[in-house]
Each structure stands twice: as structure tokens, then as C-alpha cells.
Amino acid sequence: MAIGSFLRQKFRRSTSNASSISISSQDCSQSQSQPQNQNQHQHHNQNHNHTHGSRSTKSRRGSQTPSRRAPSTFGSATIDETAEKSDGTATSTRAEAKSLLENASGEQSSDLHSPSSKHISIPDTKAIEEADCADFPTPNTDTISPVAEEEVEDLDEITPDGNAQGTSATNTPKAKARPAELQRRQSLVPPQQTRLIKTLLETELPSVNRAATLDYFTSNGSSTISPNMVSRKIWVRRPGASATLVTINEDDLVDDVRDMILKKYANTLGRSFDSPDVTLRIIPRENQQQRTLGPEEPMGRTLDAYFPGGQTVEDALVIDVPPRRTPRPSPHTGRQYYEDGRPLESASEYFPPMAVPAPPSPHLPASIPVNGLANHNHSNLATHSMSVLTTGHVPALPSPGRRPHHPTTNRPRMGRQHTSSPTIISTHQQQTVMNNEKSSNPAPAAPPLPTPPAPLQAESSQIQRVATPPPRVSSPRPRTTNSRPKKKKTNADHPSLPAGMLNGAVPPINVLIVEDNIINLKLLEAFMKRLKVRWQTAMNGKEAVTKWRAGGFHLVLMDIQLPIMSGLEATKEIRRLERLNNIGVFSSSAGAGAEEGGEVEAEEDRLPSSVLFKSPVIIVALTASSLQSDRHEALAAGCNDFLTKPVNFVWLERKVMEWGCMQALIDFDGWRKWKDFSQMQQLESGEGGEEKKKADVKKKKGKSSRISTSGSGELMKVGEAREMGVV
């Protein structure tokens, strides 16, 4: 297996082997640079007859051999001394030995590279080669193998030589310098590599690799290689299915293998099972009792124990997953069962029977309230069909005998996976719509006016009563040009506005500003002035309710924390009164009982109710609080919207525009009344009015007349308004 894919495999894994992954990768990068270095030394110091490939193999092995023995057999210094000495005296065979030792100790004094890093790189170089060999048993293998054998012999020779030289060299003065370097070798090793070094130095691994099916190179004496770095493949299969190879690491536990299996079976198993769900069964050859492997068992060794000659396809481990439909009676019969059941299960995940989550299913209505509330936060439609299928909501199960087991086996998953179904969602939406209607929905709610003349008077009188802003057009122009574009843009966002409204101004709504802080109040007032809308102020909640009762407000900017009566309380009170008066509710659908119930109280507000309270007032909460909970509280109390202080005036303008336009649409005739009225005022007040203004007014009139066919007839207007209300 190529080291690249080996690493890729490793990197894909999210197991505890993470540390070894990093080692491997580092080593890999080092091994790319180091071999050259190595070769240089080798060229420099000795002559090899071997091919490049075999040489590096050898040097690798050499490095391992001494280092493994270093702690026990030699004193470290001795090795180095040996190498030093052999520099000059090496014979052709000993040159090899020397180079091995040299690699092992990193004794080259001119070597700028850390010897330790070389050490690490070497085994890896070997790993690469081994891996290559293993994966591609090309003719090369034939040439390398003999070499390897040769080397084994070499090593045998080296050992005594090294010993001899070592003992003879102990007296050399250079001996002093060496230990330090060896010390350094240790200290330079990055922490994550110490494990590898230790392995190289100490491991006397039994030849576990030998049994691995594809581990041809194990005979090379690679037992010193960290098991982490050696992969092997094992056969696994699902019951009744054909076997497949899974790559594992030598020291992987069964638990790790499960991860790999889930990766391999990413579609059938991986989607619905976690690795702990999976169990592996080993079926020994001699008809011994088959056995389920525990997660803590070392995979490689277990296999080797059961299949001494190496695992074959027939020995494939059987992958079991928890039964979904019936508890598994016994391993044997269970197997039989799976052979039928397994394909069904996987098939059902891919090709869900579409009729299953049908809304009229009897289960669902019962579960709606609970689930709708609990799960609507993460209503994940994508998982729906799956979740229903994998959780017990499949109504029709083939055999009745299985059914009783079903809920119990799947209970844990039900709660988690049973997210909202389409039915639930639709009911939820219905609920919210109803809420909107009740509390805030500014849908065309204007009740048909009882008789044209009466409301007319009320209306006009009301308009005169309400504090009107200074004549709108006569304000100084220079600065407003700044804000004009903004307004026009905002208007562009509402293309459905009646043409007459697009005069570049905020709709003529009436705003109630509720603020206890005089500074804020002053600013908001100034801003309203600038927007040229009518406004009134209240300094506390009680005052706000009182002023609202007078009627005619479209928008309330409500500070939340107020003295006497808080903004929230005031909001609730306003909503309550609106409900009592059926404001914003179609008279046809309005419950008469509610109206009667609140009659006494309502008497006070209802004077102009049909005209002045066409729709629920829009309440925009103003809060300086950064707490989300305060906002939710505000919305819960009946506010339609909220703004955070410091109020951004662009935002405020947008809000006024948005809500104002909406209200103006609802209260269309009221708006037009006001419009006409203010225009009249303008005309009267602006006696010497410029031609432009008049032209402007004419334009407006023209626009409104386009809609109204007759611009001045009051009766006609009311009739129209009624039409509008109906539409």
C-alpha cells in the first residue's frame, strides 16, 4: 500500500491515533529531504555496490539495529567511537556496517542536521519502500529480497565488529564528545516523536506482522518499526455479503477497526450507525465457537492468534450491527435472519416508501403538540424522511410479531430524530398566522363604515383635533436634499404603494413617542419633525395609554423602562383594549361576546373607533438593553418591532417608513383625508406660494384623482374607501 494513501487513511480517521498521524506526516516530509543527505554521506564515506533502493533500505536497517541495541549492548559512546574509527578503516563489508552505525549515531561531526531527525526519517524511508513493494510486487521485489537477506548477514557481522571496535576504541579521546551528542539526539526529538524513538529503541515486537496478508516485508525484520506505521489489511464482510479489505494499523484495536469499517461502508452502515454500534464477529476456522470481539482487543494480534497462517477471504470478520427489527435471538439464527433482512434495511434507507409519512397517519396528530413545540427550533426537513424511517414511525411493519419490539429498540433515537414533519410545520404556521391576526396583523382590517356621512364628520373633526405638524412643504429645503435620496430609495422598496404616496416623504402618520428621558425625547421629536410626520409625546406608560386612547396613532415608539407604567405594561394595556374593541378584526369574524364583555371600558375609547382605530397600532420598542431576553419580552408583550438605542436614524426612518406605509395603506381614506387637508392648509398658508409648490400640489391631486376619479367629492371618497377596505 502506498504511503500516500496510508497517510490519507490515517488523516481521515478521527481516532486516538491522531498523534501517530502527525508523526507520520512529519517523518514523511523529513524523509523527503533526508535521503539526499544520507546519500551524500554514503557517497562520501563508502562505496556501495547496491542499487540505490537497496542501499537506503540497508541504511535504514542499519540504523535500527544498533539503535535498538544501543541502550543494552553498547554504550552509546562506544557506537560512535566505532563509527569514527571505522571511517578510516572500513573494509568493503564493514563500510556497510560502518555506514549503518554512522547512520545510527549520526556521528558525522560536520553534519548540520540533527542526527535524531535522521533517525526518524530512516525508518520512514523504509516504510515508503516497503509500502511500495507491498503494493506493487513488481520484479523489483525479487532483487530486493536477496539483498535483504544479505543484509541480515551483514548485520550479524556488524555486531561483533562493532563490539570489537567499540571496545578497542573506548580509549580514544574523542569519546568524550560523543555522549553529549547522543544526549542531544534525545533532546532534539520533538515530543510527539519520542514515542517513535522509544519504539525503535526498545520494542522487541513479536513478529505480528508475519501473518498479515499483504505484509510481505515483515520478513525483513521490520519488527522494530512502530506498529503505528505499519498498516495491514484485514478481511471483513457483512453477513451474506462478499468480503472486503479494510486497512488498519498494526496496533489498532477492534474499536479502531470499527471506525474503518464504517468508512468503508459509508453508505449502508455509516449513515445510520455509529461505530460503537458495530460489532465484529470472528469465525475461527476449526468450527470453534465464533465469538464477538471486544472493542479493546488488539485487532492484529487477535487475527494472528486465530488465523496463524494469515487471514484469508474465508476468514473475513463478520460485521454485525444492532438489529433494528427484532432482537437478535442467537448469533447463528441471527445470521440467517440478516441475510434476508440486511438488504431490506439498507434498501429502505435509500428508497423510502413514500407513503409512509403521510400526514393523515394516526400517530402524527397526537404527537404534534409536543414535537411542534420541542423541535421546531431545529426543524430539519432534510432529515425528515430518513428520521421517520429510521425511527419507528413506519406504520406498516411486515409482521405483527416484530412490532412490540420496535419502539423499545428505537426509543433513544425517536426523541432525537423525530423532527418536525410537514404536518407539524403547517400547523405551526397556521398558529402564527392566527397570532398575527389577533395581535398585530395589519391586514386590511377597516370595517365597512356604517353610513357615509357620520364617519365623515368624525373623521374630519378628528383630523383637525390631532396636532398637525407645521406645513410640510414650507420647511427649509437645503438640508433635506441630503435625506431625500434615502427616502426615495426606501420608497422604491415599496413599489406597491399608491402613487400619491410617493412624494418623497414619509407617509403622514401620527406617531406617539413614549420616552422618559428628556434628552432622548428631544432627539426623537426633532427627528419626527424632520421626517415631517405628526407626533405626540408621553413621558410614561400611563400617559402613553391615555394618549393612545384619544386615537389616531399609527405608530408608537415605546421606551421599555418607564416610570409609573413600564413600556411593556403600556403595550399590554393597549393590546388589551384593542382586543376589547375588536380593533383590527373584521367585524364579521369578531366575536360579539368579547365586544360586549368590554363594553363599559370600551365606551371611553370607542368614540371614533371605526375611524381612529382602523387597525392595531404598531408599537416599536426602544431599548438600550443589549440583552436578547429584553427584546423577546418586548415582542411577547405585543410590540411589533424593536430598535436598540442609540437609535440609528436611518433605521428609525426606515421603520417609520415601513410601518407608516403599511398603516397608510390600511387607513387609506384617512390618509387621503389628511393629505387633502394638509394640502388645503398649504394652499391657504402659502398665499404667496411659489409656482413650484402649486404645481407640486396639482401633481399630487392629479395622482390621487387618477385613483379616485373625482378628487373632491367627499362622498365619493368614502365610497371608494369602502371599496378599498373590501378589497
Place this chain on the structure above:
Amino acid sequence: MPDRHEEERSEEGSVGLPDLGDSIDAATFEQILEMDDDEDEREFSKSIVFGFFEQAEQTFTKMDDALKAKDLKQLSSLGHFLKGSSATLGLTKVKDSCEKIQHYGQKKDEAGTEDEPDEEKCLERIKDSLVQVKEEYAEVEKVLRKFYD
């Protein structure tokens, strides 16, 4: 906005907005300055700002009194009150400190999320915050007075 700054500088011959320092949120304060345009130049914002000075000093006095009286509720509401106006003016630091006082007054932690049942602790914290907010206020007052000079 840049041309507005220049304009103000030329008109007033005083510090421009960049000199307001980091304790004042420029964007928020600017939109107040912009309101001047409907009135005589600067008159409106000046009245707002100086109104705030007055309000802040009154509030500080009340806070001192409430602290002596160990009236946490009053302290909280005063903190909220000043928080509102300082936020509107973009006096970020003052606003934050006021918010802390408000939360402490509610027997909560700094962020207002967790309860702090120990009243003495809350009062202690308010005391510290009050010193802090006064300093912060003094700083912005200086800057703003200079701006309006």
C-alpha cells in the same frame, strides 16, 4: 460625511469629529449633529448635549444619595435612565458603566445575566462603577465642551 466635517470646522473653527476620542461613538453623535440642519446650526445638538450634562450631573448626585441609602432599586433605575441618554449621544463608555450599575442594582452580575444575591457586594461594585462612570463622563464632557466652544 467627510465634507460635513470640513464644513463644521470651517464654520465653527473648532475641533472636528475625529477629535472626539474613542469614548464617543462618532456615527451616533454625527446623526445628532446632522439634526442641527433643520434648526439653526449646532443649536439643537448643543442643547441636547448640554441638557445631557445637566442630566448626568443630577443623576450622579442622585446616585450618590442612593448609594448612601443603599437603595439598589433606585440605583438600578438611575443607571438605566442615564444609560438611555448616554446611549443616544453615543457616549459608549458612560453607557456601558451605567448599564453595569443598572445590573448591579438588580442584584445581578455585570452582564445582567446571573444573580448576585450579596447586596453588599453589589453596592461595592456600584461604588466602583460610579467612580468609573464619573471619570468617563468627565472625559467626554471635556471633549464635548471643547467641541462646542
